[in-house]
Amino acid sequence: MRVDGVPRRADAAAAFVTMLPPGCDLHNRHAFLAKCDDTAIGHLHLVNGYPTAETAFIGLLAIRESAQGSGLGRALYQAAEQFAWKNLHVCTLRLAVVETNPVMSFWTWMGFSPTGEIKPFRGERVTSRAILMRKQL
DSSP states (O other): OTTTSSSSOTTHHHHHHHOOOTTOOGGGEEEEEEEETTEEEEEEEEEETSSSTTEEEEEEEEEOGGGTTSSHHHHHHHHHHHHIIIIIOOSEEEEEEETTSSOHHHHHHTTOEEEEEEEEEEOSSOEEEEEEEEEEO
């Protein structure tokens, strides 16, 4: 709601599955899924080699609302960070935080710092800015 201005975008699932930065294809994308029994409760996706070969970009970290605050987001992120370091051999992680999404403190706590780059962001009904952040591994 804070990012797009609507409770749920009609195309959100399709956009999430197909979303890739320019110059990347599906072999660059790695997905991490957290489940409880047979229910998905968290997801993170990582794009290798974007925007440079030594960098992986976190495209999305989403945790079911009922599981937020449980440490699952931290655990999911840490698993992705270890995978990026050990398997992708990247030295930097990057991500963008939409200014209207109150998650900046989470990413700062995970060791990310703003790069100084800010880009316009246009949600379905909200116009904001995307603040780019990075972490050296």
